[in-house]
Amino acid sequence: MGARERASFRKRRIRRRRARALLALFVAATAAALAWRGLPALEGPAGPGEGQAPVPQRVGAAREPSASPLGAPDPPELTLAGHAYEAVAGELPGVRPRDVGGVHQSVLDPSWASARIEPPGLKGGRYYAVFLRREGGSWRAERSVLIEDQAHPKDVKTLLGGVPEDLVSPLFPRERPARAGSPAARAVQEVERATGREGWEAGEVKSSGPYHRVRVQKEGGGEEAWTYVYLRGEQLAAAGREITSAELPGFPRGLVEEGGMASPEPSRIPPPDPVAQDLPEGEYRERVERALEEAAGVVREHPGVAGFYVRDLKSGAGYGVRPDQVFFSASTIKVPVMIAVYRRIDQGRLHYSDRIVTTEEDWAAGAGWLRWQTPGARSTVEDALWLMIAQSDNVATNALVRLVGGPGYVNEVARSLGAEDTALHWKLSSERAAVPSLDNRTTPRDMALLLAKIRSGEAASRYACREMLGLLEQNNLEWWIEGGVPPGVKVANKGGWLDSTYNDAGIVEYEERPYVLAVFTEYGPGLGEGGRYLQRISRAVWLAQSGKTLEEYGREQEKGETTASGRPSSSGAPSP
Structure with missing residues (x-):
């Protein structure tokens, strides 16, 4: 053949x-x-060296660690919400610092955290979930997915291998148990629901009006597995050891330490010239x-x-x-x-x-x-x-x-x-x-x-x-x-x-x-x-x-086809 x-x-x-x-x-x-779901010359950015992955400078990259403890610097160091915002600012059209919320630091692995970002252009309850990981003394955005079809969690979970389960499971609706009465019981309930594990207990509870901070830890105490749960009334506001005022605007200072938020950045998208x-x-x-x-x-x-x-x-x-x-x-x-x-x-x-x-x-x-x-x-x-x-x-x-x-x-x-x-x-x-x-x-x-x-x-x-x-x-x-x-x-x-x-x-x-x-x-x-x-x-x-x-x-094309077929062309002249 x-x-x-x-x-x-x-x-x-x-x-x-x-x-x-x-x-x-x-x-x-x-x-x-x-x-x-008159022209300037065309110039491109210099590429990476041979053998290097072509990764552009990522926003929110790890910076030199501060000597001050995270959450209480002077002036405030960028915190979880700040890094989450910095990771998308300038590239998500119209996104603002106040569009960042729902910050949670994993209790299973505190080197991971997540934030919910809802830019003005997203409708229908959709939002971006950004997952951050600590590098040195700072946080770096590692994963991000668009959450829209919550009825099919496998579609998203397949991309989140390695992310702690207590950051992934809250993304998807499940039948909620009856809400516990006290802030302490409510906080324990939220941790058990996120981690899928029992055996948690409430420690210190601090309150100021409708705002509460509850320390939740594994039964028997210990420093390996614990977190703070922040409640606004009965609603979960945030969770994590390093939550600051940047993640919880409006929370009383006695419950949350001061933290820095990134300033709005100009768009990094070039003009359409x-x-x-x-x-x-x-x-x-x-x-x-x-x-x-x-x-x-x-x-x-x-x-x-x-x-x-x-x-x-x-x-x-x-x-x-x-x-x-x-x-x-x-x-x-x-x-x-x-x-x-x-x-x-x-x-x-x-x-x-x-x-x-x-x-x-x-x-x-x-x-x-x-x-x-x-x-x-x-x-x-x-x-x-x-x-x-x-x-x-x-x-x-x-x-x-x-x-x-x-x-x-x-x-x-x-x-x-x-x-x-x-x-x-x-x-x-x-x-x-x-x-x-x-x-x-x-x-x-x-x-x-x-x-x-x-x-x-x-x-x-x-x-x-x-x-x-x-x-x-x-x-x-x-x-x-x-x-x-x-x-x-x-x-x-x-x-x-x-x-x-x-x-x-x-x-x-x-x-x-x-x-x-x-x-x-x-x-x-x-x-x-x-x-x-x-x-x-x-x-x-x-x-x-x-x-x-x-x-x-x-x-x-029609004229050419007509001429080629032997029929008179549009000019009336016979085809050759």
């Missing part, structure tokens, strides 16, 4: 498997429904400048944060708005995962026919039919690649990441191709963090670069790159870039969306001027309206690349 016949055979086999997978996906989804690089002089440059202004206007209209980057594959020019802004990647991170898998295949360390057996650790919420299967589901590497790209299956992705050697290898592959601000931190899931520095992340320019390397055959072997393009062309879950180009123009893309985050990155195969477009948004409106922002940006970029509106291009 020759190379062409083998390729044809492989495509037929993929189509058959795709049909089977779609049928299984339909059955699983139905069952789930019944059971129950157009930028470009290496644009050739002439008509094309003029078109790009006009289209850039139009697309920048769309970015400015977006109620959250948006950015995009275009790479012209004919000239090598690039242009966009916020091309180096770090965004939550959602499922676009599956592009470097795909490249990593094909590199392992090129190395002979993996084969298309190798069997994959899913594990409990691979499970994740979100897209794909494998989430409805029990651990032990079997597939091949080839099938898992198709599920990951065409169906955006998170479980298949996690299994492939495990197979190639973990997130570290995926990040190494991304860096080797120049994508220095792209990082896979956690396994793929429908849950996300409050800020990109705590989540899987990328930039518009990075993602456009990776796709350009696939098209040019540089991301892996040329055969592997052709296979990757074939998979990207089969993606059928996102439609935003395609919505901005004429029907019939081929787009090979990978998108991702989740709770007001909508991303799409694709190769647009326009014969005269092919290009790559990567559009990223977050903290935006709902799915329908949010997707239209991406379509409008895509439409403006199409106009820049082609010089034609969608309608003009469509009329040209």
Whole structure:
């Protein structure tokens, strides 16, 4: 069998498997429904050194420990609430110090704490939970998740391995026992409920009007397991050994020590100004400048944060708005995962026919039919690649990441191709963090670069790159870039969306001027309206690349088809 016949055979086999997978996906989804988101030069930040993870400076990083005890410095040192706010300030639009509350320090492991953050833009009872860990004499944000679907705690808990149970369990509603009468009994009840353990007793109780501080400890005393529980009336206000006035504004000073809160910071999100690089002089440059202004206007209209980057594959020019802004990647991170898998295949360390057996650790919420299967589901590497790209299956992705050697290898592959601000931190899931520095992340320019390397055959072997393009062309879950180009123009893309985050990155195969477009948004409106922002940006970029509106291009195509068919053209002249 020759190379062409083998390729044809492989495509037929993929189509058959795709049909089977779609049928299984339909059955699983139905069952789930019944059971129950002038131009300046383009300059990017310097990347990390060889072999270093591309982690940008994280807000709230550990600082030199103070000689004063935590909670009683002069002037006040930043405390738990201060560090939680500092971790999100400047990146969560509109967040204020007063939006931080519900601070709890773990009694099971006092080196961990959590805070609840409710920025003004979040509606419907949703909030971010930020988990902090002590490093030296300070606190550092380590995890963050969006809490929205509290009826399915497994979706979130799968991302919080290592976080003490008494910080995780209060995130999800359970049937509450009848409230105990006294502040002491109420405090013990809260600790037992959070830890899931009995054997606690109340020690010292201090009160001032409706405010109470109760020391709760293991029965028999001891210094290893104890905490302070703060009550406002019968309501739990906070818990922890190091709670201060920063966490409990309004509490009497006799019950809580003074603590510092971070000052509001200006946004670290760059302004939505157009930028470009290496644009050739002439008509094309003029078109790009006009289209850039139009697309920048769309970015400015977006109620959250948006950015995009275009790479012209004919000239090598690039242009966009916020091309180096770090965004939550959602499922676009599956592009470097795909490249990593094909590199392992090129190395002979993996084969298309190798069997994959899913594990409990691979499970994740979100897209794909494998989430409805029990651990032990079997597939091949080839099938898992198709599920990951065409169906955006998170479980298949996690299994492939495990197979190639973990997130570290995926990040190494991304860096080797120049994508220095792209990082896979956690396994793929429908849950996300409050800020990109705590989540899987990328930039518009990075993602456009990776796709350009696939098209040019540089991301892996040329055969592997052709296979990757074939998979990207089969993606059928996102439609935003395609919505901005004429029907019939081929787009090979990978998108991702989740709770007001909508991303799409694709190769647009326009014969005269092919290009790559990567559009990223977050903290935006709902799915329908949010997707239209991406379509409008895509439409403006199409106009820049082609010089034609969608309608003009469509009329040209119709005219060409009419002429080619032998019927009279629109001018009335006979076709040749």
